[in-house]
Amino acid sequence: xxxxxKCIFCNSSLFKIVHEFSAPPAGETRYSYLDGKPYxxxxxxxxxxxxxxxxxxxxxxxxxSGEYLKSVYGDLDGISERFSKVMNLSxxxxxxxxxxxxxxxxxxxxxxxxxxxxxxxKSADMDCCxxxxxxxxxxxxxxxxxxxxxxxxxxxxxxxxxxxxxxxPFLMKESGWNVTASDPDGIACRHLTEKLQIKSVQGKxxxxxxxxxxxxxxxxxxxxxxxxxxxxxxxxxxLLDVRGGWLYIEVPDGEMASKCGYSxxxxxxxxxxxxxxxxxxxxxxxxSFDLEKIERLREPSGKFTIRAFFKRK
Numbered sequence: 001x002x003x004x005x006k007c008i009f010c011n012s013s014l015f016k017i018v019h020e021f022s023a024p025p026a027g028e029t030r031y032s033y034l035d036g037k038p039y040x041x042x043x044x045x046x047x048x049x050x051x052x053x054x055x056x057x058x059x060x061x062x063x064x065s066g067e068y069l070k071s072v073y074g075d076l077d078g079i080s081e082r083f084s085k086v087m088n089l090s091x092x093x094x095x096x097x098x099x100x101x102x103x104x105x106x107x108x109x110x111x112x113x114x115x116x117x118x119x120x121x122k123s124a125d126m127d128c129c130x131x132x133x134x135x136x137x138x139x140x141x142x143x144x145x146x147x148x149x150x151x152x153x154x155x156x157x158x159x160x161x162x163x164x165x166x167x168x169p170f171l172m173k174e175s176g177w178n179v180t181a182s183d184p185d186g187i188a189c190r191h192l193t194e195k196l197q198i199k200s201v202q203g204k205x206x207x208x209x210x211x212x213x214x215x216x217x218x219x220x221x222x223x224x225x226x227x228x229x230x231x232x233x234x235x236x237x238x239l240l241d242v243r244g245g246w247l248y249i250e251v252p253d254g255e256m257a258s259k260c261g262y263s264x265x266x267x268x269x270x271x272x273x274x275x276x277x278x279x280x281x282x283x284x285x286x287x288s289f290d291l292e293k294i295e296r297l298r299e300p301s302g303k304f305t306i307r308a309f310f311k312r313k
Contacts, residue, residue: 001056002057002059002272004053007048007053009051010046010048010279012046012047012048015045017044018043021039021041021042022040023039025262025264025267027268028269029071029269031068031071032067033063037058041056041058041269042054042055043262043267043274046279049278050254050255050276050278050279051254051273051274051275051276052254052267052273052274052275052276054267054269054272054274056269070187073165075187076190079164079165079166079188079191080195083166086167087170089300094300095299095300096167096168096171097171099168099220099250100171100175102307103172107156155176155177155178156176156215157177157179157180157214157215158172158179158180158214158216158217159210159216159217159218160172160180160217161182161205161217161218162219163181163183163188164188165188165191166192166196166198168220169196179198180198180210180214181198182201182203182205184202184203184204185202186202189202205232205235206234206235208235208239213239213245214241215245216245217247217248218248219247219248219249219250221251223249223273224251225271226272227272229273229283233283237287240312242312244313245312246312247289247309248309249283249307250306250307251280252266252274252275252303252306253266253276254274255276256296258274260304264304266303266304276306280306281294284310288313289312289313290311290312290313291308291309292310292311294306294307294308294309295307
């Protein structure tokens with residue numbers, strides 16, 4: 001069993017077991033590598049920085065190279081169907097639209113731009129897609145026409161890590177960013193490249209070999225899925241612009257979610273970590289980043305979330 005002796009964020013050895021599971025909570029994905037194994041896991045909280053750690057024997061280092069998307073979406077058509085469904089959500093109902101708006105607003109302020117990727121006149125709401133393939137094509141066509149060019153002569157570049165269904169990198173691209181998406185799953189990369197026309201790179205983030213650097217690297221609900229998020233971010237030093245790049249990190253908020261109970265999605269089995277405001281700030285410090293902005297929110301989907309910008313010194 002994974003057993004943390006010291007907090008990897010604040011180095012405290014003071015923990016409290018706050019919840020134990022003997023059966024999967026409602027809504028949790030049942031992965032095939034769990035079959036035939038007794039279900040037991042526990043959530044341990046650092047009493048110093050309030051970070052939550054998951055301890056169990058269910059570790060599959062290759063989960064996100066195939067089984068994760070297969071278990072959640074099925075196949076390439078299932079990913080496309082999910083993309084269409086999420087893209088059809090109204091702005092007020094979409095986590096991704098709120099995420100892109102927040103990022104663009106931050107960089108408008110940072111760069112002193114009046115507009116970053118303002119949309120012309122078309123509504124964000126679209127009719128539901130009857131045919132998945134036609135729906136994806138229509139969404140791409142409408143969004144390509146509804147966004148104006150970035151008013152800056154030089155587009156900022158972004159590497160999105162763990163792009164999955166591609167909604168977030170698609171919206172970032174259409175709002176004026178030069179986007180590269182990455183995912184360890186080959187089917188996800190086919191969807192990103194063939195259906196969404198987004199440059200994609202297949203592979204685990206720690207093993208990516210890219211010749212270019214980026215102004216921004218985004219981790220949307222990604223680092224909670226790795227055993228060592230501190231070590232995981234080491235790779236960013238190779239990929240961020242040396243002139244001062246940024247990280248955007250979005251993670252589940254354990255402090256708020258725990259008030260509603262431990263059977264929530266934030267504490268599902270594929271999350272090794274559930275964060276606190278303090279542990280996010282400490283993560284920035286571990287890599288000598290400046291913590292430029294941090295806030296918590298409850299997203300339209302109901303998820304409790306912490307989001308933050310780290311700046312390379």
